[in-house]
Amino acid sequence: MVSAFTKGIARSRVSLVGAMVVTAVFPFLFGAILYDLTAHIDNTYMAALIYMILGPAFIGGLVLVFLGLFFFKGKEEVRLFTMDYLRDFFTDPTKFNKMRKLVFFAVFLTGVNIFIMGLLAYRGYHYMESNGFCGQFCHTVMNPEYTAYQNSPHSRVNCVECHIGSGATWFVKSKISGARQLAAVAFGTYPRPIETPVHGLRPARDTCEECHRPEKFHGDKLVIRDKFLDDEENTHVQSVLLMKIGSAGDRTTSAHGIHWHVAPENKIIYKAADWQRTVIPEVVLQQADGTEKVFRTRTDSEIEHADVREMDCIDCHNRPTHIYLPPGRAIDNKILEGKIPSEIPFIKKKAMEVVQKEYATQDEARTRIATDLTAWYKQNYPEIGRDNPEKLQKAITGIQEAYSENVFPEMKIEWNTYTNHIGHTEDFDFSIGCLRCHNDMHETESGEVISMDCDTCHLVLAQDEEDPEVLRTLGGGY
Ligand code: HEC
Ligand code: HEC
Ligand code: HEC
Ligand code: HEC
Ligand code: HEC
Structure with missing residues (x-):
């Protein structure tokens, strides 16, 4: 019986292709899902490979196997799974005995498949809802929002809690607009910068008030x-x-x-x-x-x-x-935190000048901020570079950070593009x-x-x- 099943597969090209896909994908997929369940895969591209490519390939393979068995049986009649064949087996007691093996085999296979698909759906759903998927998958596009988010008080609140919230309606809406956005990224047609206010945002009362209750605020x-x-x-x-x-x-x-x-x-x-x-x-x-x-x-x-x-x-x-600071506030914060040493003369003024110049990329900005400041201090306060090069270097790093946390030339986000x-x-x-x-x-x-x-x-x-x-x-x- 089992051999009839494999024969059936062997005789249908469609099934054969399906079976090859399933066999090839199965060990990787099963191993990867188990690994993700126990150790958790952090790399978003790895997770995308599992849940957006291997997973669908596995399911597609299974579908092909069964399509082949039923519809594309090849030249030779395998007589597997046709109504006549099944009727024979269920009425003839000797054949029915054999049939039991097939049923057992089918139930076993189905069990394994349901288990894998359950895992796939469960982990795949979580992956699609993860910050990694929302914030890192389309790296250039989401980099500004993700960076600002990570520096904010809500950095432990998942993107989906504000952008989708609970309930099925907004989940479906978000997947539809998500598909549109993926296409925009694939074709490079997304707006730079992303336009705000987001007019389709879920009313904030549904999302913010899952955690905050202004009725309970009090005082000054x-x-x-x-x-x-x-x-x-x-x-x-x-x-x-x-x-x-x-x-x-x-x-x-x-x-x-x-x-x-x-x-x-x-x-x-x-x-x-x-x-x-x-x-x-x-x-x-x-x-x-x-x-x-x-x-x-x-x-x-x-x-x-x-x-x-x-x-x-x-x-x-x-x-x-997604809090993008104005330049003054960004530099002040870094000085306050000690990342830019306030003992360096005119450091606030010079920092404001260099961060507000126009640069084509963040890399260019970092390089030119460093060279401009080094040159200016060498000329006007040579003793700083001589006696205390680390201090100046520290200031430069702080200023570069203030820039790259708030300005993203690749997405055309300048200072004050997104006002608060x-x-x-x-x-x-x-x-x-x-x-x-x-x-x-x-x-x-x-x-x-x-x-x-x-x-x-x-x-x-x-x-x-x-x-x-x-x-x-x-x-x-x-
Ligand atoms: C605390 C709630 C909250 C969280 C968490 C959150 N967002 Fe937002 N996000 C908002 C709000 C509110 C806006 C709308 C701003 C507007 O309309 O001006 C927004 C706007 C955006 C925009 C439009 C561009 C912009 O900067 O305004 C993008 C893109 C975005 N969010 C992506 C993300 C991603 C990716 C994550 C997770 C890494 C995330 N958001 C997490 C509340 C949130
Ligand atoms: C009229 C404008 C306005 C509206 C509308 C508003 N807020 Fe505020 N909220 C503020 C301001 C201003 C502050 C103080 C900001 C500061 O600390 O500098 C604040 C502070 C807060 C704080 C911090 C409270 C604290 O004690 O530190 C939370 C949380 C908050 N708002 C949540 C909400 C939520 C949720 C809603 C919607 C139900 C909301 N706010 C509606 C203006 C507003
Ligand atoms: C999943 C829960 C959750 C959701 C949803 C959420 N917040 Fe918050 N929010 C928090 C927590 C927790 C803090 C406190 C963070 C801290 O102080 O470290 C906070 C802090 C704040 C603060 C004070 C920030 C500050 O600078 O001290 C404001 C304002 C605020 N939230 C507004 C909002 C608004 C507006 C929304 C809806 C767009 C929202 N929150 C959605 C959990 C949430
Ligand atoms: C409708 C409400 C409102 C009115 C009217 C208002 N403010 Fe404010 N003001 C705010 C809020 C909200 C903030 C932001 C606090 C924060 O940054 O968290 C603020 C911030 C400030 C700050 C600190 C700004 C900074 O970053 O240095 C000053 C100073 C200030 N206001 C002065 C004034 C003066 C003076 C007036 C009268 C001419 C005034 N405000 C009128 C709401 C108001
Ligand atoms: C869309 C318009 C709008 C915006 C934006 C707005 N307000 Fe108001 N606010 C009003 C109206 C309308 C009143 C009621 C005026 C009246 O009845 O005299 C009011 C009243 C107030 C009051 C008095 C409330 C009371 O106890 O009676 C405060 C405080 C206030 N606003 C603060 C703020 C702050 C802070 C912000 C910005 C963070 C802000 N508002 C933004 C429309 C607005």
Whole structure:
């Protein structure tokens, strides 16, 4: 019986090809899956080979074997698996005895196959949901997002938890758009930089609130921003803010402060005049008691191409994890961490100059940052390169890092390509962040405005001060 089965395969070319594929792939696939289950394969290309090439090849081979047995039997009739043949076997007791072996064999094979396919589906699903697959597989395209993500507070949250979330609908949607994106990568037609805001993003309330509950936020938060000036001493100054984080309100507190916007009883619907959602001519506040306030900078007839959207977390936290810093902040952070020694004269100023030049690639940037700085210090402060070459080298490394963590010329991501809506820019650019709405210009018919009063959002306890008094009062060595 078993031999009839193998004969059947041998007589059909289609089955034969299938059987060869299955036999060739099986040991590698089985070994690799077992290895992945026990030791976990970290290399994303290795995993792609297993789950996107070997896995489908194995399944394809099996399909060929059975197609061949049933439909492409070759010239000689094997009479295997035809209805007549099966009827014979089931009615004739002597033949039925033989049949049992076949059934046993088939059940055994099917068992092995189901086991392998189960493993394939299980591990393959996990692989497709892994950060490696999302962040590294299309390396050049995702490198900026993946780099910024790894340096962010969410570096342990999987991409899929924000980008897909739970439930089958968004899983299917993501696989469809994923297939489109793979094609775009294969043909090189993806946009550089990837355009934001991501208009098809799942509403943030479904994803962020799996972990965060603004109803349970409370109180104010002390925020200290360290800065270094561009004088010879790189003078260290600090701003100290008391952020009114507030709460979205629950049984014990009513909604107040910054997270008042996401309270269940407050619905804010705004119209954006541009695709980037930076120009907001109309904001409507609907409250649970039925009152509605309409704040406008322009009348309806003046608003063209309005995109209507209900405000959620992402309208402020548009960069919760892909946080690209502006150049000043990036360099300040490195000085603060000690990666750029602040004793080097004018290092802040020179760093700002070199990182803001245009380079074609990150490699070119690294090389030129090093040569430019070495040359400048050799000419102006020769003693540094002479007495303390390691210190200068350390600074150069820090500056190169500040650049390569935030600027990706290959994807056309320059400084400030992806602006962050949290807050407002240092130069009070009115079109950015909170001030898109909070600019004293959005007015109701009765003359109420969305406030730009500094104390609405925070108390400014110190602004760019050396050794601010408030921090001395608090003590604790800030
Ligand atoms: C904490 C939630 C969160 C996690 C985790 C996360 N993302 Fe995002 N991502 C976002 C949000 C929010 C946006 C939308 C930004 C916008 O619309 O301006 C975004 C945007 C993007 C974009 C569009 C370009 C850009 O920079 O805005 C890409 C690409 C992307 N994410 C890839 C990834 C990859 C790859 C991972 C995992 C390595 C990941 N994301 C993890 C929240 C997240
Ligand atoms: C899977 C859970 C998870 C999801 C989903 C998630 N976060 Fe977080 N988030 C965290 C954790 C954990 C932290 C604290 C990280 C830390 O302090 O090390 C955090 C921190 C934050 C912080 C504070 C960051 C800081 O600088 O201290 C903000 C703001 C934030 N998340 C916003 C968001 C937004 C917006 C989304 C949705 C796009 C989101 N999170 C989705 C788990 C999550
Ligand atoms: C109106 C803008 C705005 C909206 C809408 C908003 N946030 Fe925030 N959120 C802020 C600001 C501003 C901060 C303080 C940032 C800082 O620390 O500098 C903050 C802080 C946070 C923090 C850190 C809290 C802490 O105590 O450190 C988390 C977590 C967070 N937000 C999550 C969310 C989630 C989830 C949503 C959506 C349900 C949301 N936020 C909606 C503006 C907003
Ligand atoms: C609608 C809310 C809002 C208003 C109005 C507002 N701010 Fe802010 N401000 C913020 C937020 C949010 C941040 C960001 C905090 C952070 O970076 O985490 C910020 C940051 C700052 C910083 C620190 C910036 C830095 O990086 O050095 C200063 C200083 C500041 N604001 C001053 C002011 C002053 C002065 C006014 C009044 C003219 C004002 N703000 C009005 C919300 C507001
Ligand atoms: C899409 C428009 C919009 C954006 C963007 C926006 N806000 Fe608001 N905000 C409003 C409206 C509308 C009100 C209510 C004004 C009123 O009723 O007087 C408000 C009120 C507030 C209040 C007062 C809440 C209370 O207790 O009554 C705070 C604080 C605040 N916003 C902070 C921020 C901060 C910080 C940001 C940026 C991170 C921000 N807002 C971004 C529309 C916006």
